[in-house]
Amino acid sequence: MIDGVAIIFAGGKSSRMGQDKALLPFNNFSTLSEYQYNRLSKIFKKVYISAKSNKFDFKADIIEDNYKTSSPLVALISIFENLDIDEVFILSVDAPLISKNIIERLYKEALSSSNIIVASSLNGLEPLCGIYRRDILALAKDFLKQNNHKLTSLIKLVNHQIVKFKSTKEFTNLNTQEEYNKLFNNISHSSRQF
Numbered sequence: 604m605i606d607g608v609a610i611i612f613a614g615g616k617s618s619r620m621g622q623d624k625a626l627l628p629f630n631n632f633s634t635l636s637e638y639q640y641n642r643l644s645k646i647f648k649k650v651y652i653s654a655k656s657n658k659f660d661f662k663a664d665i666i667e668d669n670y671k672t673s674s675p676l677v678a679l680i681s682i683f684e685n686l687d688i689d690e691v692f693i694l695s696v697d698a699p700l701i702s703k704n705i706i707e708r709l710y711k712e713a714l715s716s717s718n719i720i721v722a723s724s725l726n727g728l729e730p731l732c733g734i735y736r737r738d739i740l741a742l743a744k745d746f747l748k749q750n751n752h753k754l755t756s757l758i759k760l761v762n763h764q765i766v767k768f769k770s771t772k773e774f775t776n777l778n779t780q781e782e783y784n785k786l787f788n789n790i791s792h793s794s795r796q797f
Contacts, residue, residue: 605710608688609647611639612678612731613696614654614668624777625696626658635777637661639696646703647692653678674752675731676743683740695731697777699786705773709734709766718761724774728765730754732774 613625613636625636632638636652640663643650650664655673657665669681675693682691692709694701705722713720713734721733731754739761746757768774777783 604645605647605692605706607647607690607692607710608649608651608686609643609692609694610666610678610682611636611643611650611652611694611696612675613639613652614673614678623658624783625654627777627783629699633660635699636663636696638699639694642699643694646706651682651686652696653682653693670747672747672752675754676746676752676757679735679754680740680743680747683737683743688737690734690736692734693731695776698732698774699777700773700775701732702773705732705768705770708768712764712766714764716762717764719758719763721758721763721765722774723765723767725769725771726774728755728758729774730758 626634629635629638632641636659640650640652640661651666652659652663653666653668655668657667659665666678666682666685668677669684670677679693692706709720709722709732718736718738719733722729739757742760743757746752775782775786777786
């Protein structure tokens with residue numbers, strides 16, 4: 604078990620899905636959020652969910668955004684403002700195939716000098732699968748003041764580390780109903796647990 608904190612980012616608008624993806628059923632759980640929470644609780648000492656409000660039907664610790672605007676940057680700032688911790692692992696709720704091996708490798712290769720340690724797949728940078736450290740908070744707040752919500756821009760400006768993975772399937776994001784249905788049906792016909 605990793606002696607650290609994981610945060611599931613579940614506050615997105617889900618505009619391409621047409622409904623809140625965090626609340627869609629997944630792999631014998633009533634919601635994708637509960638599936639991710641249950642899974643990460645077996646890997647990390649402590650797990651939170653980041654969202655605009657507590658919209659969940661299961662017991663979990665929620666970190667609500669401190670700002671009206673909604674973005675991963677806002678979530679990240681709110682996390683460090685609400686929790687007295689030096690680093691967090693963040694994972695998007697819509698990436699249910701990220702394996703324990705990927706997470707453990709990020710921690711294994713993380714350098715103490717890095718402010719952000721983030722995964723990269725064949726699709727490119729995966730900013731919502733990585734380790735973020737408190738040192739970035741002041742710069743993140745500057746970004747928010749400038750209305751720049753791009754995590755990729757923030758990553759480039761700090762001492763960052765990119766851990767490359769050859770996999771693309773494990774980094775699948777469920778952005779559309781088609782992507783969700785395809786994965787949901789594959790899991791329904793398989794005994795495999797991710």
